[in-house]
Amino acid sequence: MTSISFADLVTLLERIFVAHGCSAPVAAILAANCAGAERDAAHSHGLFRIEGYLSTLASGWVDGSAVPVLEDARTSFLRVDAANGFAQPALALAAPLAMARARETGACVVAIRRSHHFAALWPDVEPFAEQGLVALAMVNSMAVVVPAGARQPVYGTNPLAFAAPREGGIVVFDQAVSTMAHGDVQIAAREGRSLPPRTGVDANGAPTDDPRAVLDGGALLAFGGHKGASIALMIEIMAAALTGGAFSHEVDWSAHPGAQTPCTGETIILIDPSRGGCGSGFAARVDQMLAALLNAGQTRLPGDRRFAARVNAMTKGIPISTTQLNRLQAWAKGPTQSPLRTYL
Amino acid sequence: MTSISFADLVTLLERIFVAHGCSAPVAAILAANCAGAERDAAHSHGLFRIEGYLSTLASGWVDGSAVPVLEDARTSFLRVDAANGFAQPALALAAPLAMARARETGACVVAIRRSHHFAALWPDVEPFAEQGLVALAMVNSMAVVVPAGARQPVYGTNPLAFAAPREGGIVVFDQAVSTMAHGDVQIAAREGRSLPPRTGVDANGAPTDDPRAVLDGGALLAFGGHKGASIALMIEIMAAALTGGAFSHEVDWSAHPGAQTPCTGETIILIDPSRGGCGSGFAARVDQMLAALLNAGQTRLPGDRRFAARVNAMTKGIPISTTQLNRLQAWAKGPTQSPLRTYL
Numbered sequence: 001m002t003s004i005s006f007a008d009l010v011t012l013l014e015r016i017f018v019a020h021g022c023s024a025p026v027a028a029i030l031a032a033n034c035a036g037a038e039r040d041a042a043h044s045h046g047l048f049r050i051e052g053y054l055s056t057l058a059s060g061w062v063d064g065s066a067v068p069v070l071e072d073a074r075t076s077f078l079r080v081d082a083a084n085g086f087a088q089p090a091l092a093l094a095a096p097l098a099m100a101r102a103r104e105t106g107a108c109v110v111a112i113r114r115s116h117h118f119a120a121l122w123p124d125v126e127p128f129a130e131q132g133l134v135a136l137a138m139v140n141s142m143a144v145v146v147p148a149g150a151r152q153p154v155y156g157t158n159p160l161a162f163a164a165p166r167e168g169g170i171v172v173f174d175q176a177v178s179t180m181a182h183g184d185v186q187i188a189a190r191e192g193r194s195l196p197p198r199t200g201v202d203a204n205g206a207p208t209d210d211p212r213a214v215l216d217g218g219a220l221l222a223f224g225g226h227k228g229a230s231i232a233l234m235i236e237i238m239a240a241a242l243t244g245g246a247f248s249h250e251v252d253w254s255a256h257p258g259a260q261t262p263c264t265g266e267t268i269i270l271i272d273p274s275r276g277g278c279g280s281g282f283a284a285r286v287d288q289m290l291a292a293l294l295n296a297g298q299t300r301l302p303g304d305r306r307f308a309a310r311v312n313a314m315t316k317g318i319p320i321s322t323t324q325l326n327r328l329q330a331w332a333k334g335p336t337q338s339p340l341r342t343y344l
Numbered sequence: 345m346t347s348i349s350f351a352d353l354v355t356l357l358e359r360i361f362v363a364h365g366c367s368a369p370v371a372a373i374l375a376a377n378c379a380g381a382e383r384d385a386a387h388s389h390g391l392f393r394i395e396g397y398l399s400t401l402a403s404g405w406v407d408g409s410a411v412p413v414l415e416d417a418r419t420s421f422l423r424v425d426a427a428n429g430f431a432q433p434a435l436a437l438a439a440p441l442a443m444a445r446a447r448e449t450g451a452c453v454v455a456i457r458r459s460h461h462f463a464a465l466w467p468d469v470e471p472f473a474e475q476g477l478v479a480l481a482m483v484n485s486m487a488v489v490v491p492a493g494a495r496q497p498v499y500g501t502n503p504l505a506f507a508a509p510r511e512g513g514i515v516v517f518d519q520a521v522s523t524m525a526h527g528d529v530q531i532a533a534r535e536g537r538s539l540p541p542r543t544g545v546d547a548n549g550a551p552t553d554d555p556r557a558v559l560d561g562g563a564l565l566a567f568g569g570h571k572g573a574s575i576a577l578m579i580e581i582m583a584a585a586l587t588g589g590a591f592s593h594e595v596d597w598s599a600h601p602g603a604q605t606p607c608t609g610e611t612i613i614l615i616d617p618s619r620g621g622c623g624s625g626f627a628a629r630v631d632q633m634l635a636a637l638l639n640a641g642q643t644r645l646p647g648d649r650r651f652a653a654r655v656n657a658m659t660k661g662i663p664i665s666t667t668q669l670n671r672l673q674a675w676a677k678g679p680t681q682s683p684l685r686t687y688l
Contacts, residue, residue, distance in 0.1 A: 076420040077450020077619045106421020107453045107613070113621045134586065136578075151641035162578045164585070171581075173574040224568025230517040230646055231575075233633070234480075234506045237515075241508075241629040242478065244621015249636050265621070269451070269613060275421045277457045277588015277609070285585040289577070292593050297495035302574055 002325065003317030009035040012328055016050065019334035020057045022064035029088045030119075037120050039318050041309035044183030045120035047324060052118060052260040054331060061259035062086065062116045068093050076105045079243070082115035087139070087266050090115050091124055102133055102270040110268040113245035116261040117141065121161035122174035122303070124268060129163035129170035132283075134271040137161045140239040142262040143249040145178045146219045147233075148226035151205055153219035155232035156248035156262065157182045158239070164273070166286040173302035177232040178220040185211045185220070239265045346669065347661030353379040356672055360394065363678035364401045366408035373432045377463050383662050385653035388527030389464035391668060396462060396604040398675060405603035406430065406460045412437045420449045423587070426459035431483070431610050434459050435468055446477055446614040454612040457589035460605040461485065465505035466518035466647075468612060473507035473514035476627075478615040481505045484583040486606040487593040489522045490563045491577075492570035495549055497563035499576035500592030500606065501526045502583070508617070510630040517646035521576040522564035529555045529564070582611045 017027035038046030066085025073079045082090035101108040128135035141156030161174035189211035202208040203217030222228035245265020253259035273282035361371035382390030410429025417423045426434035445452040472479035485500030505518035533555035546552040547561030566572035589609020597603035617626035
C-alpha cells in the first residue's frame with residue numbers, strides 16, 4: 001500500500017477521463033467526484049468505478065463530451081437536458097442559478113434527463129447544504145430491485161440523498177432503496193464474500209446469499225419490504241416521469257456491450273431554510289436534533305464515517321495499492337496503451 | 345352492524361367536534377377528514393380517533409377554534425402558523441395560494457408550525473394530485489421510535505405521504521417510518537392481538553410482541569433499520585426545524601392529562617409536473633410505470649385497497665356497529681351528556 005494526495009488523485013483521474021474520450025470540463029467534474037468518494041472511503045463509488053466508466057465510454061453508450069442544456073422552465077423549476085452525458089456536469093451547469101432561485105423564491109427544483117449517474121449521490125447534495133440550503137436528490141438507475149409482491153426486477157437501486165446545514169457543518173445521508181448498493185454487491189462478488197440474509201434473490205426468485213447469483217439474473221430486495229418499495233416508486237416518478245428521463249426498467253444498453261452507466265434522470269429539490277419558521281436559527285435547531293440522537297445513545301450520525309475518513313485523507317493522503325496506482329497510470333495513457341480487455 | 349352514508353357521517357362528526365369546542369370551520373375540516381379515513385377502511389385514522397380528539401380538546405392542549413395565519417414568506421415558500429390548532433385547517437388555508445404558486449413558479453413549499461396532526465397523511469396530498477400536481481408531505485409527531493443504535497425513543501412515527509396524478513386518477517402512498525402506525529399498535533392492544541416480530545421494544549429496550557408493552561414505556565423500531573431511521577431524521581428536520589415547530593422529542597403535554605395529539609409541524613412540497621420534461625404527458629408516464637409493476641407480478645398498487653373501500657362505501661354506505669353509532673350520537677350532545685370518563 002502507498003498513498004496519494006487528493007489533488008494528485010484528481011489530476012490523475014482527470015487525465016484518465018480525457019484519455020478515454022471525455023471533454024476537459026466533464027473530466028474535471030467526474031475526477032473530483034470519484035476522487036472525493038475514494039477520499040471519504042466510500043469505496044463502492046470511488047476508484048472501483050473507473051473500470052465501469054472506461055468500459056462505458058468505450059462502448060459508445062455515453063457521450064463523454066456532451067454539452068448539457070439548461071432550460072429555464074419556470075422561476076422555481078429548472079430543466080436540464082444532459083444530452084446523453086453524465087448527470088454531474090448537468091447539475092453543475094444548473095447549480096448556480098438553482099441556488100439563486102431557491103434564495104429568491106424559497107425553493108427550486110432541478111429536473112435532469114438523459115443523464116448517466118454512476119457515482120455516489122451525496123456529492124450532489126453536500127455543496128448546497130454547505131451553502132446553507134436544504135437539498136433532497138433522487139436518481140433512478142436500472143432494474144435490479146424486485147417490487148414488493150412481484151417476481152421480476154423493475155426498480156433501480158434508486159438512491160435518495162438529503163443534506164441540511166448544521167452549526168459549523170452539515171448533516172447528510174445517501175441511501176439506496178435496495179437492501180445493499182449495487183456497487184457493494186459487485187465488491188462482495190469480487191472478494192468472494194456472501195451477502196447478509198434477505199439481501200436478494202437469484203434468477204429463480206429464491207433468496208440467496210451469493211452476490212454472483214444476485215448479479216447473474218437475480219435481483220435485490222427493497223429495504224423494509226413494501227415501505228422501501230414505495231420509496232423506490234416515488235423515485236422512479238420523481239427522477240424519470242417528472243424529468244422526462246427513462247424509467248429504470250426501460251434502460252436498454254444491449255447494443256453497447258460494456259455499458260454500465262444507467263441513462264435515466266435525476267431530480268434535486270432545494271429549499272432555503274432561512275425562509276422557514278426558525279429563520280437564521282435553522283442550523284442551530286438541526287444541531288439540537290442531532291444532540292438528542294447522541295443523548296439517546298446513538299453513537300454515530302449520518303455522514304460521520306465519511307467525514308472522519310475525509311479528515312484523515314486530507315492529512316495523511318488517500319490509501320491506494322501500488323497495483324491499483326499502476327493500473328490508473330496505465331489507463332491515463334489512453335485506450336491504445338490499456339486495451340479494452342483490461343477493464344472488461 | 346349497520347351502515348351510514350359518508351355525508352351523514354360527516355354531519356354527525358361535525359356536530360361532535362362543534363359540541364366539544366371546535367369552531368364550525370375546524371369541525372367541518374376534521375369531520376370530512378376523519379369520515380374519509382373510515383370510508384376508506386383506514387380504521388386506525390377513522391372513527392377510532394374520535395375519542396382521542398375529544399380527550400385532547402377537553403384537556404385544553406389543543407385550540408379547537410384556532411385561526412391559522414398564512415405568512416407569505418416568499419414566492420415559492422408559504423409559512424403557516426397553525427396557532428396551536430389542527431394542521432388540516434392550516435393546510436386548507438394555504439392550499440389555494442400554494443397551488444397557484446406551484447403552477448406559476450413550478451414548485452411551492454408549505455411550512456406549517458404549532459400544528460396538531462392526529463389524522464392520516466394521505467388526505468393532505470390527494471387533493472393536490474387530483475388537481476394535477478405532485479405532492480410530498482412530512483409530519484413529525486411524538487417520541488415513540490428508537491433511532492438506529494440508540495436506547496431511547498426520539499423520533500415520531502413521522503409519516504411520509506406522496507401523491508402524483510395518473511391517467512384518470514392518482515397514485516398515492518402514506519407510510520409511517522415506524523414498523524407499524526401508532527394507531528395500529530393501539531388497535532392491536534385494544535383487540536388483544538400480538539405484534540409481528542421486530543416491531544418494537546418494551547420499556548427495557550428488549551424486543552416484544554406485546555402492543556401494551558410498546559405503548560407502556562416501550563417504543564417502536566424504524567422500518568428497514570438505519571435506512572428508515574435516516575428518513576425519520578429527514579422528517580424531523582423538514583417538519584420541525586424548517587417550519588419552526590417542535591421536534592417529536594420536545595412534545596410535552598404533561599400539564600394536560602388526556603392530551604393525545606402531538607403539536608409539531610408539517611411540510612408539504614408541491615411540484616407542477618407539466619413544467620417537467622414530459623410536459624402534459626406526465627400522467628401517461630406514471631401509468632406506464634404502474635403498468636410495469638403489474639406486469640412484473642405486483643398484485644396491488646399503493647392506495648388500491650383504500651380506493652376499493654371508498655367505492656364500496658359510496659355505494660353501500662360505511663359499515664359501523666350500532667354500539668359505535670350510539671356512542672357517536674351521545675358525543676354529539678356535548679361533554680355534559682358524555683362525561684370525560686367515557687372517552688378517557
